[in-house]
Amino acid sequence: MKSRWVFQKLNPHLPSWASSLIPSFKTLNSQNPFPETPKFVLNHADISSLLSICGEEGYLHLGSSLHASIIKKIEFFDLENQYSFRNALVVWNSLLHMYSKCGELLDAGKLFDNMPMKDTISWNSIISGFLRNGDFEIGFGYFKQMCDLGTCRFDQATLTTIVSAFDGPDFLYLNKMMHALVLSNGYEQDIAVGNALITSYFRCGCFCSGRRVFDEMLERNVITWTAVISGLAQNQLYEESLKLFAKMRCGSVNPNFLTYLSSLLPCSGLQALKEGHQIHGLVSKLGIQSDLCIESALMDMYSKCGSMGDALQIFEGAEVLDKVSMTIILVGFAQNGLEEESIKFFVKMAKAGIKIDPNMISAVLGVFGIDTSLSLGKQIHSIVIKKSFSSNLFVSNGLINMYSKCGDFGESVKIFIRMPQRNSVSWNSMIAAFARHGDGSRALQLFEEMKLEGVEPTDVTFLSLLHACSHVGLVDKGMEFLESMDRVYGISPRMEHYASVVDMLGRAGLLKEAKSFIEGLPVKPGILLWQALLGACSIRGDSEIGKYAADQLLLAAPDSPSPYILMANIYSSEGRWKDRASTIKRMKEMGVAKETGISWIEVEKNVHSFVVEDRMHPQAEIIYGALFELFRHMSDEGYVPDKRFILHYLDQDGKGISNILTI
Numbered sequence: 001m002k003s004r005w006v007f008q009k010l011n012p013h014l015p016s017w018a019s020s021l022i023p024s025f026k027t028l029n030s031q032n033p034f035p036e037t038p039k040f041v042l043n044h045a046d047i048s049s050l051l052s053i054c055g056e057e058g059y060l061h062l063g064s065s066l067h068a069s070i071i072k073k074i075e076f077f078d079l080e081n082q083y084s085f086r087n088a089l090v091v092w093n094s095l096l097h098m099y100s101k102c103g104e105l106l107d108a109g110k111l112f113d114n115m116p117m118k119d120t121i122s123w124n125s126i127i128s129g130f131l132r133n134g135d136f137e138i139g140f141g142y143f144k145q146m147c148d149l150g151t152c153r154f155d156q157a158t159l160t161t162i163v164s165a166f167d168g169p170d171f172l173y174l175n176k177m178m179h180a181l182v183l184s185n186g187y188e189q190d191i192a193v194g195n196a197l198i199t200s201y202f203r204c205g206c207f208c209s210g211r212r213v214f215d216e217m218l219e220r221n222v223i224t225w226t227a228v229i230s231g232l233a234q235n236q237l238y239e240e241s242l243k244l245f246a247k248m249r250c251g252s253v254n255p256n257f258l259t260y261l262s263s264l265l266p267c268s269g270l271q272a273l274k275e276g277h278q279i280h281g282l283v284s285k286l287g288i289q290s291d292l293c294i295e296s297a298l299m300d301m302y303s304k305c306g307s308m309g310d311a312l313q314i315f316e317g318a319e320v321l322d323k324v325s326m327t328i329i330l331v332g333f334a335q336n337g338l339e340e341e342s343i344k345f346f347v348k349m350a351k352a353g354i355k356i357d358p359n360m361i362s363a364v365l366g367v368f369g370i371d372t373s374l375s376l377g378k379q380i381h382s383i384v385i386k387k388s389f390s391s392n393l394f395v396s397n398g399l400i401n402m403y404s405k406c407g408d409f410g411e412s413v414k415i416f417i418r419m420p421q422r423n424s425v426s427w428n429s430m431i432a433a434f435a436r437h438g439d440g441s442r443a444l445q446l447f448e449e450m451k452l453e454g455v456e457p458t459d460v461t462f463l464s465l466l467h468a469c470s471h472v473g474l475v476d477k478g479m480e481f482l483e484s485m486d487r488v489y490g491i492s493p494r495m496e497h498y499a500s501v502v503d504m505l506g507r508a509g510l511l512k513e514a515k516s517f518i519e520g521l522p523v524k525p526g527i528l529l530w531q532a533l534l535g536a537c538s539i540r541g542d543s544e545i546g547k548y549a550a551d552q553l554l555l556a557a558p559d560s561p562s563p564y565i566l567m568a569n570i571y572s573s574e575g576r577w578k579d580r581a582s583t584i585k586r587m588k589e590m591g592v593a594k595e596t597g598i599s600w601i602e603v604e605k606n607v608h609s610f611v612v613e614d615r616m617h618p619q620a621e622i623i624y625g626a627l628f629e630l631f632r633h634m635s636d637e638g639y640v641p642d643k644r645f646i647l648h649y650l651d652q653d654g655k656g657i658s659n660i661l662t663i
Contacts, residue, residue, distance in 0.1 A: 100129025202231025303332025506536020
């Protein structure tokens with residue numbers, strides 16, 4: 001039996017090719033299966049190789065045992081001999097690498113501090129170890145210490161390691177500082193350093209500097225091109241990203257797997273179905289279309305481009321499906337207005353025994369609306385409780401929205417109160433819920449509580465606040481919120497915010513002010529603004545400003561039925577029946593169809609939907625009979641219908657309801 005047996009016993013998973021590095025120590029006594037003091041005969045190269053294996057494979061026990069053996073054998077290192085000392089440094093660096101790779105940073109730090117001699121590799125190992133494990137301050141602190149001591153000069157690996165750790169706008173200053181060091185030390189044309197700078201600049205949101213580094217590089221490899229294509233796409237510069245991908249394909253550097261994967265992101269962002277089809281063809285030609293990541297990216301691209309058929313075809317043809325693929329399909333159904341299909345797909349997954357994760361729950365909760373079954377939402381909530389997903393922020397936020405939209409506002413409040421931690425989405429969801437249910441004052445109060453907790457509002461927060469102000473009639477407060485967006489929080493208002501202001505002014509009867517507000521905007525008014533103004537005119541019965549808004553809306557959206565319908569309502573409110581009839585006639589001549597209005601109610605876990613004059617329901621006669629009795633009781637109590645909007649409400653003999661029609 002040989003000493004190799006001892007090392008294999010220390011770690012039974014040690015590969016045979018690794019254990020072959022260990023020579024015989026001495027034959028073990030047959031009566032004593034364990035050696036008393038084995039003679040250490042490994043040379044420096046063997047130790048270094050074995051420690052590298054321990055680091056890469058995570059064999060901490062074996063690595064620390066080797067460290068102990070090295071410490072015990074003092075004569076192993078002859079510090080007077082320069083050659084032996086250099087060999088010792090190689091072993092120390094290997095030990096440092098092993099501890100860092102195994103995540104034992106405390107031991108790595110102790111070893112580094114006690115090393116009598118260090119070189120650039122030593123510093124790089126300790127710096128990368130801390131940065132790799134997410135401890136940026138200590139890792140960068142070692143780099144500053146390295147520069148201050150001046151005993152070792154940093155190299156390309158040092159710079160690449162540090163720059164690769166920068167992620168987010170907070171690191172931009174440091175990134176520029178490291179870039180200056182790169183330039184002052186002549187490393188600007190090193191490809192690895194350049195690639196790291198490009199990636200870090202894009203991660204920090206400074207895409208102009210990232211693109212400039214790319215343009216100034218004399219030599220580029222596939223990593224360089226992929227870093228820029230991916231960085232541009234992640235910063236929503238989709239057109240520029242696709243153009244660069246096309247330019248790369250015309251050059252001498254061939255795209256790789258990651259390049260194609262990155263090029264699908266701008267196709268999704270631009271909803272560029274044609275370009276997406278072309279990239280799909282390229283990956284199919286290369287034989288990488290069945291890769292799980294490529295398939296997921298293709299499904300995401302097709303679903304965002306509105307081609308759910310293609311997305312489902314990839315999904316159904318995939319050999320292996322993961323949680324990401326299933327979540328993409330769920331979200332895809334929701335994004336394409338196929339809420340019912342999304343819920344059915346989720347139910348099918350659950351019944352098939354597929355493991356449900358928080359992302360899937362969050363995705364399906366996002367499709368719930370006012371016409372969705374509350375009982376089904378409660379069943380999903382029970383899954384959340386059963387699987388202990390309640391602590392997941394995305395799931396809790398989804399539950400708040402689901403209950404709010406399905407009408408159970410009290411449950412939304414309970415979930416919000418019970419949340420151990422909340423982010424801006426949590427607060428936005430709750431503020432929107434209060435606004436949606438007409439409690440504008442509580443929505444505004446919640447905003448103040450949100451600020452006290454130190455949560456920064458987003459553009460979505462202000463949409464909900466403006467909506468709340470609109471329904472409560474707090475015009476001055478609403479205008480104050482709009483003004484504070486850019487001045488206080490640095491948030492540029494979107495068209496949706498301006499439309500909310502128009503709605504707010506219109507509901508308060510300030511139609512002229514709403515019209516002046518639109519005309520004074522720094523951006524070209526869009527469809528949303530004219531719809532908001534026309535809707536306000538419909539509520540207030542102002543045909544003059546309403547006609548102006550309708551004409552503008554027809555220019556912006558000639559196929560929209562809204563201008564005709566709302567103007568018809570305005571003319572009805574003023575008793576201008578000829579103008580109303582002319583508007584409806586023109587609408588029919590233009591071939592514009594009005595979307596059928598639907599009402600619904602959930603009874604015993606079934607959602608019953610109805611349209612105007614609906615006789616398709618199996619209990620239609622009973623329903624109409626009940627409505628007639630209800631209408632008769634209302635009339636007896638003194639209710640008088642508003643004939644400006646109701647054209648026919650009783651038969652001539654008063655025995656039944658023939659038509660209740662509001663256009």
